[in-house]
Amino acid sequence: MSKKHLFALIVWSATLAATGALADAAQRPGDGDPVGAAEQSGSEETAIRRALEQFRTTHVPLSQVLTIAEHLHDGSRTADISFESSGTPIYRVRTIKNEHVWENVIDANTGSITGKEIASSLKELDREDLANVVALKWIKQEMADAVQVAERAAAGSALAGGLIRQDGRLNFVIVVASGDHLKEVTLEPHKVGKPGSSRH
Structure with missing residues (x-):
């Protein structure tokens, strides 16, 4: 999965999506130059x-x-979360439990729930999201664990996170605001019953 799609999946900010600002925030030299990146660089940095x-x-x-989100449905786990800065700043959180999403x-700013909850079933997810959510059942760590490790590693505060399949492996990818930059921290979770390791 490309960086562009990765950030599009875990950061759903309407303002930033409109300018493509986060699409390549973690772009590194040699990753390739996405179409229009040179023209957008100024607006991306501003956004x-x-x-x-x-x-x-x-x-x-x-x-x-x-x-807060996981307490809305006892026993649920967070699949992804993102900060959105258009209008009132909010977090959009998707939690799962059994067949429910x-x-x-x-x-x-307040921690209160705004708007109406959207409930769906696993059957309504696209194939990639469904595969990631099903794989979550076999992962020991929670999103909160990955966030804590990523914030320490990048010396900042997390503003988004999700499960992303990269090179055939399912990883937590956390986006951290560190100074004036966004940093992407990738963590390979331990599987249930199998020894594993975390990597940054």
Whole structure:
């Protein structure tokens, strides 16, 4: 999966998506130059800077939002979470339990639920999302564990996270705001019953 698709999946900010700002935030030299990247670089940097400024003013950290979302449905686990900076800053969180999937919007300043919960079943997910969610059952770590490790590793605060399949492996990918930059931290989770290792 490309960096562009990776960020599109885990960061759903309407403002940033409109400019493609986060699509290649973690682009490294040699990863290839996506179409239009040179023309968009100025607007991308502006949009990222604006999003980071708004993120820094929020009062509820992503780790607390995970707890709030998972308590809405006892025993649920977070599949992905993202910060959105268009209008009132919010987190969009998708949790799962058994065959159920819930999407909630949580105010980044108050921690309150905003809007109507969207409930669906696993059958309604596309193949890639379904494969990742099913694989979540075999992973020991929770999203909160991955966020904690990523924030320490990147010396910042997480603003998005999800499960992404890369090179045939399912990894937690956490986006961390560190200074004036976004950093991507990839963590390979331990499988249930199998020894594993984490990598940054």
